[in-house]
Amino acid sequence: MCTALTLPVVGASAANLLFENVTLIDGTGTAPIVGASVLVKNDRIDLVSPVPLKHEAGVQVIDGTGKFLMPGLIDSHVHIGANAVTEDEFQNQRLMGVRALHSFLYLGVTSVYDSGNVPDYIFSLRAEEQGGKLVSPRLFATGTTINVYGGRGGGRIRPEGTPNSPIRLKEDWAESKPLLENYFKTRKPDLQKMVIDRRGVFEPPTPIMSVEQMTSVVRLANENGIRTTIHAASEEDYSDALAAGVDEFAHVIRYPASDELLKLLAAKKIPMSTTTVVAKFIERLIDDPSFLDEPVWKNSVDPDVLAYQKSDERPAFAKTGRSLTVKATHHFLMNNVKKLHELGGVLVAGTDRGWGQTLHWELELLHGAGIPLLDITRMVTLNGAIYLGREKDLGSIQRGKLADLLLNADPTKDVKNFAAIAAVYKGGQKIDFAKLDIPINKKK
Ligand SMILES: [Zn+2]
Known part of the structure; x- marks a missing residue:
């Protein structure tokens, strides 16, 4: 359904590379292969071999002794810049967006999916990235989300008519259809997000899309070559979304869920973005924001953004009682995961955050839930590509795929090793960390 990616990277054409004597973790979840070789020609993987390959002229050899080669990481739910600024400032935050994107590259993330943002803002960043004008992870986005009038969920509730407010469906599908069709054709979202969040578990219920409305959206999106994902909250929301044929879920259910529902979700093999860290982030931000002073945060995230988290986001979250809600539901979420x-x-x-470091925190939480590290290597690579419908081109180290690669220490031994990064490659081109617009480069 999706066309092949032909996304250039910044700079000259990529070199031909031979990674030698690496331990290969290919992203499929199969056991690591010691002493492997991976040949990259231009932007794609040309050959994967369990034994050494002959050195060819014009191929740069990279000695991977003691290192692990895996696909670049994929964060399947981010909001670039969305947590850094107020609504008024939003349109002018290109610079903050670029810095956020660089924080992902710095921490080994070569693809992100923005799960809700100002369309003009995020699609212009996407155009720059795809046009090779911006050093950035591959940027996939929905732009706006789809909801009904009075519907909640999917982040901050913004007033009607503001750039980031969702597309509101009318009662009559015939009225909504042209609006959506125009959006799909002009904006070309990579994966369209909807929102169904009736709450009613801990909070009063709110209006939601009907199964018929959701079915119509899914059908129209799919007809336009676009898959759909959804923010759902309660068991009823998940059941409705399943009935409507939604392709993916933007979160794992964070409320009590029946075994029947979990079995159905698993049996249907519907990709679900885990997003366990967002609750932990909010909880820690409210209880003790000093974690933002740790070196990895200070080195990779703009100081104004960190200050904003403490001065504005923290009291805003505290006022809504979010800490209590997330604490009350977190064990349901982890149990469901x-x-x-x-x-x-x-x-x-x-x-569901906007910086590279939170993905590593997410992996720690998944491991803490009892998921083996080898399985996590797949969740953060190939499964991410499947979520985006881009598994033909991304997510694993296999012949013909784009050479988005991460050279690091053994991630199957210690979850922290995902971030023990020696080098990051996008489309066969090494990312020059010294040129990233991140705080660590300003100290020098
Ligand atoms: Zn989100």
């Missing part, structure tokens, strides 16, 4: 994994569900690492 664990059960879905045991049932063979397709879990996809995602954060």
Whole structure:
């Protein structure tokens, strides 16, 4: 359904590379291969070999002794810049967006999916990235989300008519259809997000899309070559979304869920973005924001953004009682993650945040839930590509795929090793960390 990616990277054509004597973790979840070789020609993987390959002229050899080669990481749920600024400032935050994108590259993330943002803002960044004008992870986006009038969920509630407010469906599908069709054709979202969030578990119920409305959206999106994902909250929301044929879920259910629902989600192999870290982030931000002073945060995230988290986001979250809500539901979420994994569900690492470091925190939480590290290597690579419908081109180290690669220490031994990064490649081109617009480069 999706056309092949032909996304250039910044700079000259990529070199031909031969990674030698690496331990290969190919992203499919199969056991690592010691002493492997991977040949990259231009932007794609040309050959994967369990034994050494002959050196060819014009191929740069990279000695991977003691290192692990895996696909670049994929964060399946981010909001670039969306947590850094107020609504008024939003349109002028290109610079903050670029810095956020650089924080992902710095931490080994070569693809992100923005799960809701100002369309003009995020699609112009996407155009720059795809046009090779911006050093950035591959940027996939929905732009706006789809909801009904009075519907909640999917982040901050913005007033009607503001750039980031969702597309509101009318009662009559005939009225909504042209609006959506125009959006799909002009904006070309990579994966269209909807929102169904009736709450009613801990909060009063709110209006939601009907199954008929959701079915119509899914059908229209699919007809336009676009898959759909959805923010759902309660068991009823998930059941409605399943009935409507939604392709993916933007979160794992964070409320009590029946075994029947979890079994169904797993059996249907519907990719679900895990997003366990967002609750932990909010909880820690309210309880003790000093974690933002740790070196990895200070080195990779703009100081104004960190200050904003403490001065504005923290009291805003505190006022809504979010800390209590997330604490009350977190064990349901982690329990659901664990059960879905045991049932063979397709879990996809995602954060619902906007910086590279949160993805590593997400991986720690998944491991803490009892998921083996080798399984996590797949959740944060190939499953991410499947979530985006881009698995033909991304997500694993296999012949013909784009050479988005991460050279690091053994991620199957220690979850922290995902971030023990020696080098990052996008489309066969090494990312020059010294040129990234991140705080660590300003100290020098
Ligand atoms: Zn989100």
